Amino acid sequence: MSREEAVTSRRTLLAGVGAVGAVSVLAACGSDDPAGTGAANNGADPEPTDQAEEPGGDTGGGEVVGKVSDVPVGGGAIFAATEMVVTQPTAGQFRGFRAVCTHQGCPIASVDSGTINCSCHGSKFALDSGEPRNGPATRPLTAREVTVKGDDIVLA
Structure with a gap:
């Protein structure tokens, strides 16, 4: 060659x-x-496609996250099926957040002592805003809009 x-x-x-x-x-x-x-x-969370309607009627098209009775006033609850944490900072005021720590993506472990807590590295977040109260996380939890329909907490 x-x-x-x-x-x-x-x-x-x-x-x-x-x-x-x-x-x-x-x-x-x-x-x-x-x-x-x-x-x-566009990088947004996907819309649910097969929304099973909970007993009790129409939820207006949103995905049922949990029951109002599951979320104590001054605290919150983790709903693993929807990867959400819902808090009730004051009576009747519900806030929803993605249950994933913004530090390194660990799942939120608990809601107690007035904060949303990640067990991986000790980050703690405010019940009402998801803002970090104790690091190493420096960014707030991702907010997810929730509404109350009867006894259900619904992802808006």
Whole structure:
């Protein structure tokens, strides 16, 4: 094989590798919509698709997180099925948060002593705002809007 043929072969190989790389990049830039419905996710939490209606009637389309009676005044409860923590800082005032610590993604372990607590590294968050009260977390918990429909706490 001559030097010219070897250079051409390398050029052909590199051009082919470049083409495969370009196709891979373009494919990665495609839609986040795996079903091809045209709705982009944009990094938001996915909408629930099969919402089982709880006994007691229509919840207005939101996912039932839990019961009002499960969340004590001045405290809160963790609902693992929806990866949420719901607090009731004062009577009738419900706040919802994603039950994942913003420090390193550990699950929230408890709600007691007036704070939402991560057991991994000791971060504690405020019941009413999800703001960190004790580090190492420096960002608040991700808020999730909840409403009360009858006896149910519903993800809005």
